[in-house]
Amino acid sequence: MRALGIGLIGTGYMGKCHALAWNAVAPVFGDVARPRLAMLCEVDDALAARRAREFGFAGSTADWRALVAHPEVDIVSITTPNAFHAEMAIAALEAGKHVWCEKPMATSLADAQAMLTAARAAGKVAALGYNYIQNPAIRLAARLIGEGAIGSVNHVRVEMDEDFMADAEAPFSWKSAAQSGHGALDDFGVHAFSLLKVLVGEVAQVMADMGKPYPTRPLQEGGARPVETHDIATILLRFASGASGLVALNRSAWGRKGRIFVQVFGAKGTISFDQERMNEIELYTAEGRSDLQGFRRILTAPVHEPYDRFIPAPGHGLGFNELKIIECRELMRTIAGEPAHLIDFETGLRIERTVDAAARSFREGRWTEV
Template structure:
């Protein structure tokens, strides 16, 4: 039975992604219609920060106790945007309290944690969704549909990279993100998981990976001394998909000059699709013998692509990063209402975790890892 009441929302965390979630919840009904959610409680520390953010973000109240937020009877769904090491405890507590969960990636620090979370989600019967927002853009959704329709024939090869340079400066200070206990995997956990979400959505299940990874900057300033970087700065892998198609995978947090180069290409027997997140409103399609050109054709996103018209009726008025999060909020809302299943939920997220941790295992052992 679908739920049509206004959803009560709790938000934990007010950083970059916390603000994105808040804006998404505030705009989901404006873009897609329906009953607007009720922004009930925002949790962060210290209390003054929570209260200030709650007022700015439009929440009814703030608290410095996240457990109070997830057990509040007025709350139906919890957005979790905290550091990686807190994900399992918070998500499982919210599920145990009967709440739906919108959790930012990566899902967990370890595969064991992800397995526990997926089990908790199944046992609860609640809806879960993970913040893989790059699968929400009109260009990506159009590409997935073109592949489904067979426009490029049978996909035979995937080439993907996600490069940023936010850790390229060796003078940047050490932080929790650089530890196994606090951050888990490095470039794979922060960036590579996004690329995996894209890869499996376009190409299907992964059968085997053979990987390598490196910590390029081994020590970073920490107070008056230095501290060891425990996770990887970059990783690469060769992929074999269950379909038999091949793939190349690369991610880096130390790639000078790149801010958000989530680039992917799908080569098929009858054509090729390619995309770059730094130019996220352009999808490029090659079809041999196309009458207008024998080169790649630019498809500029507009109302013809999925999700775009909810924000703007005019072509050429670009879609943006935060709009992707609004689409994600709508996907969660529709799943809660029983209209369409949520993807990726915690079960699918467990699959993503197995792939990135499989890459790390392969890099450490020097052997391929099969799934």
């Protein structure tokens, strides 16, 4: 594969994560050309230049449109706040670039549809940052479910909790503004739907409730502003397969740092996973002697690909940034026309349709078709 020219827009939490992935993908996997880090964009020239030096990019700019148009850029990593995803992704695709956009796809279903339309018209790869599905533990869980290890799935629960919005005195930020989306439902709840997609399948119907634990937040300049998003969401699910489910989301849950607790219940057993213990799953199978039945903890190891690309010893564990490196390699596979484990804009739009249906369900107080 020819070395790809990389453009990165945004250098915050996820921007740095993308930069680490682009720097590491070649030495970790050893089967791709090292990407050329061509151009980086930040909100002002000084910050852009500093981040370019830190992250190893050849050039920098404060104009994201200049980055999108740059002839050395083949793929654009978009790691900006949610409200900017659609405009930037569409512009990049129309300029003939591949796109790697962080989740959520957009802050409205109409914008997400426009992004997919642009991707189809451009004929370029357009992928989304759902790196939790890349975890070797999640891949193992999906394989076990597909092989029938727990029988036919009849129910699934996902609890996703963090506490970055738990402090009632934290000042109003873009995450509490309506232009950022619905709140917990799409800000991070889309990760739950990505896991459900690879583990259980398509969601057919939803029934949702959402809540605001703090109706107002203080402003730094004094006073307060009403909170326009919902930090809590609970969604009942009916899957196309006939299984039922529950997703519970809370980004104001004191003490929870990165918890995504998944339980998949089947006719012959159960699989559970907790993102705060991301290198293991628990498997229960209703077989053998009843007095010896119990959950079996399985630690990820080199036998669970692509763990072996990082560490030659079992039980040592991968981290969040390693999942992004795996996702980066899957993106490069897609660009090369190879089979890949990735959520593209086509699948991403189905996730956005689930989010939109849940929001409509909350407004209308009824079960809603996806």
